[in-house]
Amino acid sequence: MRDFHKAKLHVDLQYLADLIENVGLSDTVPITEDGAVSLSYGLALICGVRGWPFVDDFPYLLEKVPAAYRPRFCACWDALEFEFGDDIVLWADKFGAVATVAAIRRLAREIEHFRVSP
Numbered sequence: 001m002r003d004f005h006k007a008k009l010h011v012d013l014q015y016l017a018d019l020i021e022n023v024g025l026s027d028t029v030p031i032t033e034d035g036a037v038s039l040s041y042g043l044a045l046i047c048g049v050r051g052w053p054f055v056d057d058f059p060y061l062l063e064k065v066p067a068a069y070r071p072r073f074c075a076c077w078d079a080l081e082f083e084f085g086d087d088i089v090l091w092a093d094k095f096g097a098v099a100t101v102a103a104i105r106r107l108a109r110e111i112e113h114f115r116v117s118p
Contacts, residue, residue, distance in 0.1 A: 009108075012046050012047070013104050020100060023035045025039065027092070030056035040077075049065050083103060
């Protein structure tokens, strides 16, 4: 948690929650015709990916994220999997947009307000 706090990952996670809340959560494809995005593709968008993805799995998206942002993409992915206790795509598909946004916002708050004991 300390590393997530120091890297200010809560900012990226808040952007991700805002994105999903505004455009919707896709549970079948990276992005729908209506603009809803999968959790993994939304995270990649926040981290600078460009273009229309064919799939939204981790290795493919990691390759598409600009090199300078890959560590943040990986750290956010790890933080989400730690929070969910499951693969982020499976978790989001299972619980839907409202629960996913709430969980991301809760995690972002925990990271933002994390304090190291003296």
